[in-house]
Amino acid sequence: MSEPRPVLTRAEFQILLALVGGARHGYAIMKDVEALTNGALRLGPGTLYTAIKRLRAGGLIEECDPDSERRRCYRLTRKGRSVGADEARDLAQLLTAAHKRGLLPGT
């Protein structure tokens, strides 16, 4: 029987999305999330690291070798990539539904 998919918060999903581009340290993730959302979502250190802790505990991300400035970096695991893709698929379906119902202008 397959393991139930973890429920991701918005911040956690954005972190996974940021790490799709490769391993990053904490501050780089914060900047990436801000850029990805056009500044709509700004993570503080508290939100970032509590989310990182949860993602690591769930096996969605893992620590990797430190960068040149010896800062701890994180990268996606295979499970994290799969969970992130599922989440994105769900969001895409929601978006399609919103278009169909006229909640969003058609593409």
Next chain:
Amino acid sequence: MTAERVYTRLLAMYSPAFRLEYHDEMLEAFRELHGVRSHNPLTFWAFIIGDLVCSAARERFISCSALPKRPEIEWLMLCVSGAIAIAGAAHALSWTFSYFYHPYLEGLAIPAWAYGAVLGSGLGVVQSTKLERGLRSRARLTLATSVASAVGLQVVVSFGEPATYGTLLGGFVGGVQWLVFADGYRRTATWVLSSVTAMVLAVGASAGAMLSTLRGLNPRASDLPVFDIDRLLNTTLPLPLSMPNVAVMSICGLMSAILTARLLTTMHAKGRSC
């Protein structure tokens, strides 16, 4: 005091385990953030403090819920909750009856067992929240508690003896113990001690409401003999006279615990769900 030192102090809001793991990284991220965003200190600190408070509260909550469960504390908490539920149900019944009361109903007697059944149902529902093994078990527990309370209360009204009141509460305590033991708790001695404590707590929380229900809700019950726990709670009873009541309650709790301990331990050993 520099911004970094202020932030370091604020990091105390997180659990020690979290700080041990992420303190340095968070400080590093804060340092970089402060470097680029501190042109408006008010906005910056509002953002940082809001982030800290929300995330620390969440982190603390998660840390607490991840702690290993202590059966003694869990059980005591359940007993207190159950006793409060009894008191609440008793008061609700009294209020309902007085609200709808009509002179036509004068002299109408509602049997004590009916109160017991209703109170027991409320209690059973509260207790069954501990059960996570399916609706069948929950329904069974609620029904058992309801029947036990109905019988117990009828016996109390019939005899008005502390021992029978203790029996009713013993049934209640036994039910809660059953739930906890089903989770795999084997230390009988601690459990017995806890049951005595819980019995006294249950008496304290429910006796007043139970008596007011019997006296106020049932017109005939106002003449019923009530035992000394009422006075005991109001401390009007001289200490030497109250001691036998406390002793009886303690013995009831002890007996209840001893009688159910073996059964529950056996159930646990067999890995049987309740």
